[in-house]
Amino acid sequence: MSNHQILNSGDHAGLRVHVDAGAAYGDATMACLTVPAEFRQVQAHFPIVFRRDIASGRMSALALFGFEDGENLFLVSDRWDAGYRPLALSIQPFLIGRPASEGAEAQVHVDMDHPRVSSSGEGTLVFDEEGKPTPHLERIAAMLGDLDHAHREGEDFFAALERHALIEPFTLEVPLGDGSKHSLVGFQTVNEEKLATLDGDALRDLLAAGHLGPLYMALASLSQFSKLVDRKNAKVMGG
Numbered sequence: 001m002s003n004h005q006i007l008n009s010g011d012h013a014g015l016r017v018h019v020d021a022g023a024a025y026g027d028a029t030m031a032c033l034t035v036p037a038e039f040r041q042v043q044a045h046f047p048i049v050f051r052r053d054i055a056s057g058r059m060s061a062l063a064l065f066g067f068e069d070g071e072n073l074f075l076v077s078d079r080w081d082a083g084y085r086p087l088a089l090s091i092q093p094f095l096i097g098r099p100a101s102e103g104a105e106a107q108v109h110v111d112m113d114h115p116r117v118s119s120s121g122e123g124t125l126v127f128d129e130e131g132k133p134t135p136h137l138e139r140i141a142a143m144l145g146d147l148d149h150a151h152r153e154g155e156d157f158f159a160a161l162e163r164h165a166l167i168e169p170f171t172l173e174v175p176l177g178d179g180s181k182h183s184l185v186g187f188q189t190v191n192e193e194k195l196a197t198l199d200g201d202a203l204r205d206l207l208a209a210g211h212l213g214p215l216y217m218a219l220a221s222l223s224q225f226s227k228l229v230d231r232k233n234a235k236v237m238g239g
Helices: 036-042 135-163 192-196 200-208 212-221 224-236
Strands: 004-006 031-034 048-052 059-064 094-097 107-111 167-175 181-190
Touching (some): 004 094, 031 036, 036 059, 036 135, 167 224, 200 212
Antiparallel strands (some): 004 107, 031 059, 094 107
């Protein structure tokens, strides 16, 4: 469940949030949404895969942290063991809310039922004693703006993938050191062969729209699967 409220200093004067990593704060997740604008940062640490929502048919991109539900191999005790934390995780428990009236400015919302919202008096303040945003909230607001813009740009990116048929399903068999296996199914990746054989018009279309860079970043990210398997083996073997 969630309890979204428009963030304001009147109603949320004493609001504190937990900023550390931890399973108790919602970080025990197999994957999180990512956007093409951050693929360069994401690909240096995590595989990027794609998933189609069955109900809506819409495509989204995910940064992969593990091989099964609830598994985050980059969460080591209460430490985030990677040099980058995707925007979709970094902004929690905040989100962008859009008023019903067209043209109205987006608003910062907070999910008061999110585990990062502190109920113990511990954590980082969102507003100072004068009701002004703290440096933490200012950073979050900047990230929310970046993420909101990137989400809207991403719609064109995913449309281009569909237009040029550049996505294909894939299955990954993960053999582990203890003799067990994991199968990763239900995701899609960029079809490298199809990308390499696109004609000039298609390439110009992708280049002009700024989509070629994220496409190659998504391809490059697949090299992170071997490191993810290493992390899984270390976990399985007790390392």
